[in-house]
Amino acid sequence: MAKHSLARALKTEHLRAALGAAIIATALGTATVPAYANPGSTAQETQQTRQNRPDDANKINVTASQVLELARQQVGTSENARGGGTKFQQWYAQSPRAMETVRRDGGNPSAYLNAAWCAMFVSWVGEQTGARPQVGWDAYTVTHAKWFSDNGRWGTVPKPGAVVFFAWNGSKSINAIQHVGFVVKDNRDGTISTIEGNTGNGAVEERVRPKSQVVGYGYPEYAA
Numbered sequence: 001m002a003k004h005s006l007a008r009a010l011k012t013e014h015l016r017a018a019l020g021a022a023i024i025a026t027a028l029g030t031a032t033v034p035a036y037a038n039p040g041s042t043a044q045e046t047q048q049t050r051q052n053r054p055d056d057a058n059k060i061n062v063t064a065s066q067v068l069e070l071a072r073q074q075v076g077t078s079e080n081a082r083g084g085g086t087k088f089q090q091w092y093a094q095s096p097r098a099m100e101t102v103r104r105d106g107g108n109p110s111a112y113l114n115a116a117w118c119a120m121f122v123s124w125v126g127e128q129t130g131a132r133p134q135v136g137w138d139a140y141t142v143t144h145a146k147w148f149s150d151n152g153r154w155g156t157v158p159k160p161g162a163v164v165f166f167a168w169n170g171s172k173s174i175n176a177i178q179h180v181g182f183v184v185k186d187n188r189d190g191t192i193s194t195i196e197g198n199t200g201n202g203a204v205e206e207r208v209r210p211k212s213q214v215v216g217y218g219y220p221e222y223a224a
Contacts, residue, residue, distance in 0.1 A: 117139075122182065161182065
């Protein structure tokens with residue numbers, strides 16, 4: 001989602017204090033996530049962290065097909081009348097990443113429960129498949145895209161399982177990104193097939209999008 005919208009939602013959303021306190025306590029009690037999994041880490045930090053990980057943690061076992069299959073299983077999941085109520089938002093609000101992004105953007109983790117959730121959907125799929133270190137996680141599309149770019153995994157070629165970032169006005173600037181999803185395939189006719197959360201219908205849907213609206217693609221490091 002756009003940062004100004006996210007920051008505004010975080011600063012103006014006033015949900016019940018007990019809920020917010022419970023979410024914060026849950027997040028603070030969750031294990032710390034290694035730096036290589038955090039959008040915002042530099043390529044140098046990513047490489048250093050990988051070198052310091054145990055050998056079994058260096059293994060990449062998740063394929064693009066597995067990620068797309070789980071994403072496809074979520075098609076039809078929709079938000080409630082307030083723009084919330086999805087498991088993707090609920091998971092993110094309780095994650096340690098929510099605490100990090102609150103420190104960055106301000107507000108309270110509970111505001112994510114009704115915030116735009118396209119990036120949370122992508123992040124959730126990465127988490128559930130075990131591919132979070134490759135897919136990254138954030139609620140702000142621009143930061144998520146910059147993480148791919150900073151780690152040398154950014155480009156303009158659609159590949160199955162790639163994370164695709166959109167700007168509806170056709171801009172190619174990362175700072176203009178408004179939406180994110182997964183690439184299913186290149187249709188070879190100027191369009192791509194995708195799976196996206198928080199579409200115009202407030203649901204997870206399979207879509208066909210023109211490449212002219214694509215800012216770029218993030219390439220998770222999948223298993224062959």
